[in-house]
Amino acid sequence: MAKKSMVNRDVKRAKLIQKYAGKRAELKAIVLNPAASYDEKMEAQASLQKLPRDASPVRVRTRCALTGRPRAVYAKFGLGRNKLREATMRGDVPGLRKASW
Structure with a gap:
């Protein structure tokens, strides 16, 4: 049996991912859009980095x-x-x- 704290931490991360999924998708779309200007891309990238670290889906185990x-x-x-x-x-x-x- 895994430690309860580790399981709860993953549950907390999953909730955070759901919370920021929409905003994260919008910012990623701007960054990946070839028609967007350089300044828009840099601003979107900065906003993406300001999101909580645990809002990234890669961090769920x-x-x-x-x-x-x-x-x-x-x-x-x-x-x-x-x-x-x-x-x-x-x-x-x-x-x-x-x-x-």
């Missing part, structure tokens, strides 16, 4: 939905390798079974 484990998480299932294996053995994951040959 993928974690297991059950345990909060940060590593070896399968994005398709949202589970860590241990819990995914347990769920597979119980037959809870449709279409997935243990390999044998």
Whole structure:
């Protein structure tokens, strides 16, 4: 089980990302727009840097939905390798079974 503080920190980051998603998208569009002037781009870039650091989607860590484990998480299932294996053995994951040959 992961530390509760680390899991809560990621939840807080996810909320911050949702809060600033619209503003961030607008500023990114200005920066990437080839028709925008140099001054507009620089102003948009400066505004983008003034946003909170945790408003960037890259800063969220993928974690297991059950345990909060940060590593070896399968994005398709949202589970860590241990819990995914347990769920597979119980037959809870449709279409997935243990390999044998």
